[in-house]
Amino acid sequence: MKNPRIVVDLNKLKENIDFLTSHIKDHQDISVTAITKSFSAHPEIIELYDNCEGIDYLGDSRIENFIKNESASKEKVLVRIPMMTEVEEVVKYVDISFNSEIEVIKKLNEEAKKQGKTHKILLMVDLGDLREGIFEEEDVYTVVGQICELDNIELVGLGVNLTCYGAVIPTENILQTLVDYKNQIEERFDVTLSMISGGNSSSIYMLGQDTKENLPKGVTNLRIGEAFVLGRETAYGKDYKEMHQDVFTLTTEIVEYKTKPSYPIGEVGVDAFGNKPTFVDKGLMKRGIVGIGKQDVDDTAIVPVDSRLEIIGSSSDHLIIDFTKASDDYKVGDEVSFHIDYGSLLSCFTSEYVKKDFIK
Template sequence: MACLQISLPALEYNVTSLRSLCSSYGCAFMLVFKEAAVRPELFRRMREWMPDGRFGLCDFPRLPLEIPAGLRGYLLYLTEEARLPTVAENYFALYQTSTRALEALYQHGRASGRRVRVILPVELGDGRDGILPEEAEVLGPWLRARADGLELLGVSANFACIGAAAPTREDLGVLLDVRRRLEAAVGYRLEHVSIGGSDVLALAAEMGGLPEGISEIRCGTAAYLGVYPLDGRPVPGLRDDAVRLLGRVVESRRKGGRLRVVLDVGTVDTCPERLRPLSPCLRFLGASSGYSVLDATDCPQEPREGDEIAFGLDYRSLAAAFSSGHLPLRMVEA
């Protein structure tokens, strides 16, 4: 049966290395694991490697996530209004851009007697969620007027998630300027200035550090795959074997003069067309919901039915595999 294999020593090494690297830049490290509710057994293990409990998470209404005491769960995704009172109680802080949602959180904070911590994502070219930098002048006074129910912790920016542009030094300058303008409006220092995803590591390495004021780096892909998401280059010092997808051969037969191998991995499990066979002799031909087909004609050893074939993943195939309820985990201790 196909499975997602996790090398726990390799993953722990990457997480520990990223914590040390971010510390060398003067930043905290947030481990992004949006699929924690889907993969609670892996989440339990990863918490052992994150002593400060700083995780970037996602809310799945049908899969409640138990967040233990001491864990700093940051809800990275915007949440529908009906779920806001629940997530406000469960998570340490919420990323939010909608003034309607912020107003609902404000009302909840006032009613509960506990201010809701929020972080404002800022749009810096990725094209996803985020306030525009020029909105700071309006939102700052608006938030200050609601300080009895909302606590603004700071700002964040996301790079190379929807868009294909790498982060730049200028982007970080804009983010810090938004922080400064919001500080002037709310009347206190905003300690939280967070940047992600993993491609920010390449910028930090190129710059030899990060500007003063950047307090956190958020990463997921670098920890799981050991690569920069934009171009797939290895992140120096990290392992690329922490996660593998294993498919089992259910048919191996010559058809039209070519050896075709059918695997029990399909689109319900991951994005098969984005998988990378570790054996270079294999070539992807296509996939349906439950199967993938590879050309194995050039392989020196013919794959047999029952054999396992290992694949590397990229950001999208990893996210789909983590989220799939059809694909079991195989956690390897050695």
């Protein structure tokens, strides 16, 4: 296959999913929404997710990803609060959407009526991370009261986002507040909220043996994305020894391999991105260029599998590497592979120039 490419080991991914869903469900009765945006909901991986018994819902932030995987059998959850311009497609292609604005919810209600459907929603509550969600307690109850008056909207639960923006780590007290909201709403409005979505991969550390924090019993759903694909919880970045951290590998190809100075010759201005770079003069070095760049991936978000190699920098389409410590082991046309993180996984799958290669 042509380079650059991202290699996906579907067997390792399946093992990650099986371990973590069992780990979650062994602790308490929790449904799992598998977040698919990191790999752009690629159909090859969606097929795997759709056939995993431990996964209950498919979640994504992009409506386009649901449209291209319309045939998937599991219920689909839109985890980014919808735009007004998406309302028609949300009702058509999504089973449950996360919401925080009553005006959008009213539009969803109007569209659901047109399509002859009842659209299910989770109301998002902001518990301090300061991304989406209703912040003031009384505003939560006011909005719930308005929702209850809508004929084509079913409020099925509450959700909270933590760590993604404000990096606030979930705690038992924070998530108990979400459960308390649920109890108050059920009592005040005589409704049943079956899905209390207590965060993402950063909440699973509370299911461990070596933590003082415990996931409140009232939490009934978790949204798992990064933990499946990278094999770690995201509150503290701890790897699970039972999981694979190398499901995804980025592979590129050397297009130039020459001995050159390490410091540019001439006056240094700004680069193609408006930044003024700094350089360290290390004398002559074996410099290699591989065929990938900032248009595809952030060079600070990847690490060469060969620890002897050091990334120097990149431009739009070229990644420059110091091969000095391994100069005799590479040549033009050889492949170079990289470990990737969540951000680089996201960008590589978004880039149409990075091919996708699956190991089954």
